[in-house]
Amino acid sequence: ANTLRLYLTCIRNTLEAAMCLQNFPCQEVERHNKPEIELKTGPELLLNPVLICRNEAEKCLIETSINSLRISLKVKQTDELENILTKKFLRFLSMRAEAFQVLRRKPVQGYDISFLITNYHCEEMQKQKLIDFIVQFMEDIDKEISELKLSVNTRGRLVATEFLKQFI
Amino acid sequence: MATIAVHQFAQCITCHAWSPDHSMIAFCPNNNEVHIHKLVEDKWERIHVLQKHDQIVSGIDWSIRSNRIVTVSHDRNSYVWNKEGPDWMPTLVILRLNRAALCVQWSPRENKFAVGSGAKTVCICYYEQENNWWVSKLIRKRHDSSVTSVAWHPNNILLATTSTDGKCRVFSTFIKGVDTRDSGTSSAGDTKFGEQIVQLDLSFCWAFGVKWSPSGNALAYVGHNSMIYFVDEVGPAPSAQTVAFRDLPLRDVAIILIYIDIYITHVRLQVLFVSERMVIGVGFDCNPMVFAADERGLWCFLRFLGERKRSPSGAKYGSQFSEAFGKLYGQSKHGISNDVGEASRSRGGIHENCINCIVPVKKEGESTNTRFSTSGLDGKVVTWDLENQEDLSEYL
Numbered sequence: 001a002n003t004l005r006l007y008l009t010c011i012r013n014t015l016e017a018a019m020c021l022q023n024f025p026c027q028e029v030e031r032h033n034k035p036e037i038e039l040k041t042g043p044e045l046l047l048n049p050v051l052i053c054r055n056e057a058e059k060c061l062i063e064t065s066i067n068s069l070r071i072s073l074k075v076k077q078t079d080e081l082e083n084i085l086t087k088k089f090l091r092f093l094s095m096r097a098e099a100f101q102v103l104r105r106k107p108v109q110g111y112d113i114s115f116l117i118t119n120y121h122c123e124e125m126q127k128q129k130l131i132d133f134i135v136q137f138m139e140d141i142d143k144e145i146s147e148l149k150l151s152v153n154t155r156g157r158l159v160a161t162e163f164l165k166q167f168i
Numbered sequence: 169m170a171t172i173a174v175h176q177f178a179q180c181i182t183c184h185a186w187s188p189d190h191s192m193i194a195f196c197p198n199n200n201e202v203h204i205h206k207l208v209e210d211k212w213e214r215i216h217v218l219q220k221h222d223q224i225v226s227g228i229d230w231s232i233r234s235n236r237i238v239t240v241s242h243d244r245n246s247y248v249w250n251k252e253g254p255d256w257m258p259t260l261v262i263l264r265l266n267r268a269a270l271c272v273q274w275s276p277r278e279n280k281f282a283v284g285s286g287a288k289t290v291c292i293c294y295y296e297q298e299n300n301w302w303v304s305k306l307i308r309k310r311h312d313s314s315v316t317s318v319a320w321h322p323n324n325i326l327l328a329t330t331s332t333d334g335k336c337r338v339f340s341t342f343i344k345g346v347d348t349r350d351s352g353t354s355s356a357g358d359t360k361f362g363e364q365i366v367q368l369d370l371s372f373c374w375a376f377g378v379k380w381s382p383s384g385n386a387l388a389y390v391g392h393n394s395m396i397y398f399v400d401e402v403g404p405a406p407s408a409q410t411v412a413f414r415d416l417p418l419r420d421v422a423i424i425l426i427y428i429d430i431y432i433t434h435v436r437l438q439v440l441f442v443s444e445r446m447v448i449g450v451g452f453d454c455n456p457m458v459f460a461a462d463e464r465g466l467w468c469f470l471r472f473l474g475e476r477k478r479s480p481s482g483a484k485y486g487s488q489f490s491e492a493f494g495k496l497y498g499q500s501k502h503g504i505s506n507d508v509g510e511a512s513r514s515r516g517g518i519h520e521n522c523i524n525c526i527v528p529v530k531k532e533g534e535s536t537n538t539r540f541s542t543s544g545l546d547g548k549v550v551t552w553d554l555e556n557q558e559d560l561s562e563y564l
Contacts, residue, residue, distance in 0.1 A: 019454045020392070020417055020522075023182075023224065025268035027314055028284050031223060033242070044313045044333050047373075066332065066374065096264045123180050123198065123545050126520065 004142075006130035007054040008135050009102055014050055014062055015071070015131045024067040035068035035118050047130040061111065061140075068118045071134060072105070085148045086112060089139075102130065113141075170537070171472050171518055175212055177205065179264035181543040185230040185526045187235070190529060192217075194237055195543060196225035202239055204256070220247050220258050227272035227283070234278050240269035248302055261302040264289050271317050276448060277324045279346055284315030290329055290339070292361075294346045307339055307362045312417040316376050317420075322384045325364065330375035335395070336368040336389050370397045377420035377449075387453055388447050388459075390418040396459060399465045418451030422526045422540050425443050446554075448473070450523040450535045456552065473552060519529070 026032040028041045036045045049063040061072040075090070077083045090113045097103040102121055105115040117130060178197030185194050192215070194204045202218040202225055228270035230237050237249040237256065244265045247258040249448075263269065267287035274281045283291040288311040289305040313331035319328045321338075327348060330336045340359035341347075349382040357366065371391030378389035387399040394417045445461040523544040529551060530539075538554040 017416065022522075023226075023525075025270075025286050027267060027288070031243055032268050044374075096462070123521070127522075145378065155171070 004055060006137075007058070007060075008138060009053070010052050011060055011062075011138070015080050015134065015146075016051065018047075018050070018062050018064040018069055019117065019122065019127050021064075021067050021117070021122050023071060023119050023123075024095065030128055033067075034062055035116060036065035037063050037070045038066040038116065040065075048091075061108070062118070068116060070108065071115040072108040073138060073141075074110070075112045075145065077145075081152065082145060082149055085152070089144065089148065102133070142161050169368050170552045170554065171550050172553050174547075174548055175550075176517060176548050177203070177212070180222060180521075180545050180547050181524070181549065182226060183228050184527065184541070184543040184549055185228045186541070187230055188232045188235060188530060192229060192242045194228050195549070196228060196239075198545075200222065200241065200243075201389060202223060202237070202303050203320040216256055218249060218258070220246075221245060223268075226268065226270050229274050229281065231274045235517050236274075236278075238272050238274065238281050240272040240283050242268035244268060244285075246272065246302075248281075251294060252416065259301060261293055261304070262368055263293070263304050264287070264306060265291060267314075270314060273320055275320045275324050278321050279340065280324070280343070282318040282320065282327050282329075282341070284318045284329060284331075286314040287459060288313060288315065288331075290315050290318060290327070292327070292341045292343065294343055298435075303400070305341075305343060305361060307341075308365050309362070310337060310339075310367075310538065316374070317378050317389075319378045319380055319387075321380050321439070322382070325386075328378045328380060328387055330378045332374040334369070334371045334373055334375055336370070336375055336378055336387065336399075338365040338367075338387075339363065340365060344485070368397070368399060370399075371395060377418060379421050379447075388421050390421060390451070392417045392448060394418075396421070396467075398447070398459075398461075400465070405519060415457070416452035418449040418453075419522065419524055420451070420526045421447055421449045422528055446541060450526045452522045454519040454521060454544065454546075456523070456526070456542060518550050519544045519546055519548060 001031045024036065026041060034041070036042070040046060045066045047064040049061060050059050051059060053059040057074070059074045060077045063070045075086050077086050094103060094105055094107065094113065097105045102115050102117050104116045107114045115134060121130065129145070177195060179539040180198035192204055192206045196202055200219070200221045200223055204216040206214045207213045207409070218239065221239065221243055223243040224239050225239050225241045227240045228237065235251060238246065239247040239249065244267065246261040246264065248261055248262050251260050263283065265287055267285055269283050269285045271284040272281055280292055280294045283293065285291065290307040292307070293302045294367060294446040296303050301396045303349050306320050311329070311331050313327050314332045316332055317330045321327065325340055325342050326338055326343050328336060328338045340361065341361045342359060342361055357437055371393060371502055373393040375389055375391050380387055385400065388396060390396045394415065396418060398456040421496060447457060447459045449457045458470040458473055459467055460470050500544050519542065521544050523542045525543045528538055528540045539551060541549055541551045543549045
């Protein structure tokens with residue numbers, strides 16, 4: 001539990017520094033305004049990506065540009081069952097990305113889930129609340145996956161007991 | 169308290185400018201319009217809406233002597249608005265830009281204005297009487313990326329620009345027919361249009377918010393890496409000082425200046441005594457930062473201007489939690505960090521979101537100017553006064 005706190009504090013501090021976004025019109029196409037981190041139109045507009053690793057299995061990649069920020073998370077998956085549960089659960093969330101606004105529909109290659117925050121989100125919502133949301137999300141994900149795993153195991157046990165009762 | 173007035177005009181403000189007598193304010197509420205509000209009996213009323221742009225208006229400047237408003241927008245256009253009767257009428261500006269315009273400023277003599285753009289060029293526009301429009305000359309070379317901010321030197325010829333390639337450059341913008349070759353400013357008058365005088369490569373991150381000191385001897389600009397750069401003796405051998413601060417980066421700076429009149433017997437001599445020793449920076453910290461130079465000319469960060477709210481509830485909550493954890497798991501209280509269940513600390517008092525724009529508020533006829541106004545993404549315009557700050561008065 002100790003390392004979780006440190007991990008989240010580190011991510012929070014990095015996000016406070018990284019989430020300094022401003023409105024920036026596209027340099028390549030006139031009258032367009034694109035999130036530079038996704039389209040990477042100019043190398044001078046991107047900052048160095050920061051990778052924060054808790055251990056080999058859990059990490060967080062924060063990539064910033066002048067008007068947008070991408071946060072990609074890799075969640076801890078200890079066995080096959082957790083693997084499947086994580087994939088299904090995060091896919092469920094990603095498909096409903098519009099409701100979350102800051103969620104990306106597809107995670108970045110090598111990660112489980114990604115967020116895309118643009119300067120428009122920072123204008124509409126408060127920066128501190130956005131950071132709180134991301135950190136809270138990371139805490140809740142672990143809890144959710146463990147709960148799901150528990151309930152799967154419990155149900156499996158109940159079903160097996162019922163089924164095998166007919167052979168007693 | 170350094171704030172005089174706080175007003176919430178819109179949800180978000182991109183930029184703002186004051187009328188010459190400071191009774192009216194023009195700002196862009198983060199859309200393609202420019203709203204002009206007038207102070208009528210202590211209440212702000214919207215009197216005009218200028219609607220000509222198609223995309224967000226990124227820069228507004230209101231000239232003091234000629235009472236003209238220039239607006240530039242992301243739709244590559246610019247208009248100069250003149251007050252004719254009760255309405256503001258736009259005049260066409262031939263900008264010849266093929267990307268968004270990012271910033272604009274009237275020159276000190278108000279016969280030209282400079283526009284920085286995403287096309288990696290700077291447009292200097294001047295008025296052509298025959299066709300009643302403003303034509304531009306472009307500084308095409310030299311910039312490797314978007315020009316984020318422009319600032320005019322008091323001599324109306326030199327222009328400083330900052331860009332997202334991290335460099336600050338000074339150009340000559342002498343235009344034949346518009347500018348006159350002053351014998352006093354011979355060094356500036358010898359150069360031709362678009363010639364780069366000096367290039368400052370101090371920052372390895374994007375540069376914003378350049379301003380000249382009132383005498384034109386020194387420059388200040390900010391980098392996104394939380395550094396502010398002060399450059400003295402801008403010319404062939406500039407000397408630079410950088411001040412790194414530990415908070416979030418700045419977006420814009422303003423130089424505080426003072427005018428003092430001196431009367432000598434029957435001959436009235438007006439001497440401009442300028443305080444070159446204080447700079448205010450604003451940015452992502454939502455609080456203006458004061459930088460000052462001591463007698464030796466060394467710059468340093470003094471303090472934040474607004475009060476910083478500390479959330480006392482967070483600390484109490486944390487200590488209760490850590491006690492509980494200590495009992496459950498038998499760990500020492502110091503081992504658990506204090507931010508268990510921490511809510512994020514709120515930054516700054518007055519502005520709730522990033523401050524975009526800082527403008528000096530100078531009243532005509534007043535001898536000293538210690539006021540400025542800031543506007544930000546929270547939609548508020550706050551006017552600040554340094555008059556009552558005792559610790560800052562020695563620098564004024």
